[in-house]
Amino acid sequence: MDFKVSGFVRKAFELFAEGDKSFTDISEFLVKMGVTKGNGTPIKIKQVRQILANKFYIGIMKFAGEYYEGSHEQFIGKDLFQSVQGVLKKRDKHHAKSDSFPFLGVMKCSGCGASVTAEKHIKHYKRTNRKVTYSYYRCTRKQGRCVELPITSTDLEVQMRNVISDVAIPASWGKQWLEWLAKDEIEEKQNTEIKSEGLSRNVEATDRKLNILLDSYLDQVIDPDTYKLKKNELFENKFKFREEMGRLQRGESNWIEPMRNFINTAVKGEKIARAENNIDEIANFVKNLGSNFFLHSRQISAVHNNGFDMLRAPAPARNLLTCEPDHSLCVDSPGIGPGSLRCERSILPFNYEPE
């Protein structure tokens, strides 16, 4: 490859790696450098993209429709190439997203259980000679006939916003809950230590019993059958204690982190539900909720997991969760650390007012 051209291509890579240059910018840069398609016309955007993604397999580089011999190790470093691939990937993702239907894959049809697909439909109003594009989501009807009606993208977005509002909490609640959680975390650590010590004492005690048992057997105080039976029982206990210790050490009983994520997500939801023009964010949020969504009669219903159903309860019903009469809200969430978040410490004052 021409030494000069290879230099310009490297420069094009460097420019693109900055992240804010479009394919057109790169094409224009190359025109300025005199790199064009033979007859002087600029290299097309599609070709710029190809150049930037070209891996120079077997040392051959295809450039502007022609093959050149070259070693990409020599004129473009691996790091530069990788960062360009990163920018390309981001671009593609963004493009695909903005062009498609962000809520695809989120819902199922409630009528027949089939998945929900999305479509764009252009309607031509003859009288006013106006074309309007409708995009909507509908049952794929892959399970056979289905009478469920489609929902427009706009309606769906509004409803999804409401879904998020229902599981969201104000930042001030989140702050308070996180403080309680931090206290619980300290207590939990102490509990773990106490439990762990208790378990190792149990193991020691069992070992002592096993020794006594063996002595009794050797002294012929107990018969072989009783010895065997008792020994098995003690071994089984010891095994259980050891297992429990292992679980504690691996932190398997740790519910703090999931709870913290839960609170942070709920706080984030508050902002996302209120923001404007953030359909991708809305879609990502509902995807990450890990909930199940169903489409029925143009309405979305959500079946929440991970404790979000507790937050979803409408205001009057939330009072039913109260553990004590002078508190208005309890967030003890089944499925996140059963019984670990004690109600009397995890409730908001009755006179609490959201911001």
Ligand SMILES: [Zn+2]
């Ligand atoms: Zn259906």
